[in-house]
Amino acid sequence: MQRVTYQGYFGDKRIESRGSSLHQRLFSSGTRSIQGLSINRAEQKAYYRFLHNDRASEEKLIEELIGRCSSQVKGKVVLAIQDTTEVNLTTHKGRLQSHTGLGGIDDSKGIGFKLHPSLVVDAQTCFPLGFSSIRMWGREFDMDTKAARKYLPIEQKESYKWLQASDQSKTALNEAAAIVIIQDREGDILEQFIRIPDERTHLLIRSRLNRLTNDVEGKLWDTLSASAKLGTYQVKLDSDSHGNLPAREATIEVRCIKTSIRRKGKGISAELYAVEALEVGCVGYQGVHWRLLTTWPVTDFDQARLVIEWYTWRWFIEELFRMLKKEGFNIEGSELETGWSIRKLTVMLLDTIMKLMQMHIAYNEAEEANVPDSDILFTKEEQRCIDALNEVNEGKTKALKNPFKAGKLNYAVWVISRLGGWKGYTSQRKPGMTTMFKGINKFYDVFDGWTLQKDVGTR
Template sequence: MVLERVCTRISTSLRQLADTRAEKIAFTRFFGNPRVSPLEILRTAAARAGEAAAGRHVLIIEDTSEINYQAKALRKRGLGRVGNGTDVGLFVHPALAVDAADGSVLGLAGATIWRRTKPKQANYQALPIEDKESHKWLATAQAARRALPETPLATVIADREGDIYEVFARLPDARTHVLIRATKDRALAEHGRLFAEIAKQPEAGRLVFELEARPGRPGRTVTLAVRFGQASIRQPKTGADRRDPRSLSLNIVEVREIDPPSPKEAVIWRLLTTHSVTTLADAARIVDLYRRRWTIEQLFRTLKSQAIDVEESLLADGEALERLAATTLVAATRVMQLVHGRDAAGAAFEAARLFDPAEITVLEALIRRLEGRTEKQKNPHPRHSLAWAAWGIARLGGWTGYASERPPGPITFTRGLRRFHAIAEGFALASSLQPQIDVCAR
């Protein structure tokens, strides 16, 4: 019931989640109950993602974000330190399952949630990866892969923090590839360094695409020179594990922006992958897959400032806040499923993925009311598809429905979901009172 309320009301405020004082007490006890495991909350979500991912090439996109509670530090207990080493909070490291073909969000395939309560040991780099915080990149991806048993092909995608030798050595198998943006100019098995090696390769062609706007950076059209090749990277000497091979053969794709606005803003991506790359088309496909990584950045914005605002929670205990983090990750993923299911991608899925039969009945009534008289004002998507439902939720959130308008994002869908579920609750209440009304009418 708690998870359902968080997903429908998209809030972490117990006052907003609970309808009565008894419910507020019950919800407080739920988050404070040591028998409630964040892992079980995540496993339930991962099972649903596994069903949606069956038969698909799935991108397992992972990244880390901190949840900072410093503004409420005096009201918190049992938390650790976040990235700056001073503020209190915790970390979340989700693995988001995304369809490789159309970018639709299939669900939350796993996550690691923890509090950093100890400083790094002096010999941290020499420790086996199982004793490092960076083990999250390996463990979370492995758990996500196990949650997708019917997925014939998966590609684990990570940004530069995930450039870890053990990830390349231990994750790939017959059904699993990796694609990670390089941050380290690694030593090669024979001689030389990785970045110099890729720079030697001839330009294979150029790509042009729209670079998404991000906080502090407007979107723009970029033209990139493409190089690709193969490299055998050497196992780092520090912390080397005998279980891993001494070297690994990987493919590398480099894209470098032509005429950037400034050297600081230039796009330079060096992408290491186990996927085959022998042509410009292969390289372009790798770049397109990596660009899907932006989806998890949207998830974090939805989790925090743009929708749920998990950092505003008044729960005090660190363990309770871990349970809340797991719950809100599921809710944020639900919002993202609508964001990425709003167009053609969502037409292939049924609305029943996110809405129960009673809610679909309410959606039908609302969409009929929200549609205008002209074709441009009609819901263009197949009836009862996820895209059809997303159109209705976005309209409730303030989107006009015109194709010329900017596509609705997390904030619009959050507003729409809140309004929709309030209407759906009213509809259910009216339906339950109807027999009494009929009796009184007689």
């Protein structure tokens, strides 16, 4: 049975049904092309109408997505991972309608829009729960110079996006036991440390500046590096082609201090913990060296390790952007002709990619973990088809049997990954999101035939 995702949001059952159908088709087809995912011309027109309908607004799409996330966080400690990317539509400049939600981007001659989401994951299980904030905007083409903007109030700067998203996350996640907001160096803004934290809301941000502190010992980084070592640990790190870093077993030294940061010449300051993760023994390359600022209490080695691990989960949002653009749905190649419709499609694709992330994490959970049931992503009939495909894809030996419990999400993901080209051997590298992305597309091709066969067989 088709889920009506947007029920009650647009004030029109036909629009809601059309949006729910498009929502499901984005997931099942593996494409952002409306022409490519539509079964016929009538359906194609219906989806175009939905994306151009003012009643199915960007704000309502975001509200629905955030609402689903809010309903899942009660009593949990959650991480809200923020970052910014841009959707570059410059190659379609001649086709896109002007004044439709687009603006300048980092390329001074380009057009597109900025995207700043907050992706929420369970701090204990790493399982993605949804989004607590999504903001999109086009820059004004005649923005003041960077030097002129430096002296503006924070509310008038583009960097205010970090504080806005943090405030919105606090509201959306108000039933969570605790929130840890994670940001990269661009979020290292003193005003944020002063305004955002409270008894249940914490910040975890990579330090951008060797800031002044209220300590007599000196600046932040110098004091932190001179502090006593809490301990060391080993971790396997993958290779990084961009930084020419090899795959390796890294030794990480950990330090932590309780301190405060302040602005020169002003009495405003914020208390926090600074944690250092320093890779030692590097030869021929620059290893990991993170200085993390957090309001989450860190008083020993285990707590320091925890916040370092949480920070590594920023991988989620980088993967989100990768799948949204070139290596996944290629939103920058959209055939839509208005910025507003592309922005709405972007919101729906973020939701689709989150489902792929849920599949990826569910598969990588330990067998004894509390893995969700398949019905969070698949209907009863789809699960029956998955069961049938499991029988076909399992081998005769134990090594090629589905190791997971039927009805669980990791059981379904094993089958989907086999369809995506994964061989199924435990000695083989675990399937990645790209494999699952391919597998979903193939699964729904099979499911369409499965459904047709059943319908014909009952006539």
